[in-house]
Amino acid sequence: MPNQVIVNSPSIVHESVHRIIQVYQNYHSTGEDPKPKILDRHLIGLTTNQICYLTLKHNSDKLKEIRYSTEELMIFPAGINHWASWKNSTGIFLSIDNKLFDSYAQKLLDGQTFQLISHLKMRDNFLRELIGAIALVSKKSSEIDDLYLESLFSTLSLHLISNYTEKKTINKSNYGGLAPHKLSIVIDYIKSNLNEKITIATLANLLALSEYHFIRCFKESTGISPYQYILKERLKKAVEMIKKTDENLAHISLICGFSSQSQMSVMLKKHFNLIPKDLRDS
Structure with missing residues (x-):
């Protein structure tokens, strides 16, 4: 779905972080995937226009048409068999290297393991704000912005693990x-x-x-x-x-x-x- 890379996040925590997350922006985009494929990265999307449509075959599900309104979210984990076509898509998308993300998250959580689960359509005000902040700060390059982005990415990791995994592993x-x-x-x-x-x-x-x-x-x-x-x-x-x-x-x-x-x-x-x-x- 994402079609325009606007920034690769700079190296902010250790040498691999700049490869973990990419930020994309769509503007009234229409298109489709050439064929079904196994996702090799986690994909998190936030719609920013009033109405857009996604026709989706996700994992073993039947073909679905989903209507999104503004500020709705989707989470497509890596490893899922996925095909989509989209119409009038305007939004922000985070493409996250699943292996590096998992490794980073395990460092945050002292080696505990987890697995992201799919959410085709949802609302989450905190996640929405995080995605918007990451997209904004990623465009900047000062040391203070890098440190802020590091903090945002840590918060994103913990929020995803705490709320969107099959097994919650955070010690409260x-x-x-x-x-x-x-x-x-x-x-x-x-x-x-x-x-x-x-x-x-x-x-x-x-x-x-x-x-x-x-x-x-x-x-x-x-x-x-x-x-x-x-x-x-x-x-x-x-x-x-x-x-x-x-x-x-x-x-x-x-x-x-x-x-x-x-x-x-x-x-x-x-x-x-x-x-x-x-x-x-x-």
Whole structure:
């Protein structure tokens, strides 16, 4: 069904992630698969126009015609025998390498296994928002956007496993926060490396935790996600340097880990409703 690749997500967690997920966009597309085939990737679709039609032969099912309205979703797992034709299809589609996705998800979940199941038509507000955010952030290339995309992909993985698998494998028990000395290790690393690319994988490895456990424990300890904490520290340092030094703004933005002076200014405006000139003049 997807017919136009708009972006391959950048490498954001480890070397294989950029191959895990591709984002596609259809605009009033009409067509059909040449012949039935076994899907070799997971496919998740979100319709974004008022009405579109899909004629589908999925697994051993008989031919079905499905009418979709706006913001409806579909999940087609890899390994399913699949054929489709579509009319007036406008939407966002995530094509996910199933083997790399499974490997990544097992790292998040300490080796637990699962299997996605088909959903031909459904609504899920949280999944809809995730797909939209992934499509939007994937178009960008700054380090902060990469870190945000990493967090989104982890959340997508956990949401799919928690809600759309034959066997739910997520341990719902409360893991608690990080021990104070472990939290100090992470915070010291973040503050010492604000000018570098900081990934969830790197932070989790400092404590020998899975990324999933690390994200949960860090948020339990600090009240915010690692991504939010890193951004907060970068903005805090930028404000301090702008107010207390004569360094030019472009240099300050690089020291604080922003991709450009423009990005730093946008973040200051968004979070503090201030521009660098306001800080310099204060």
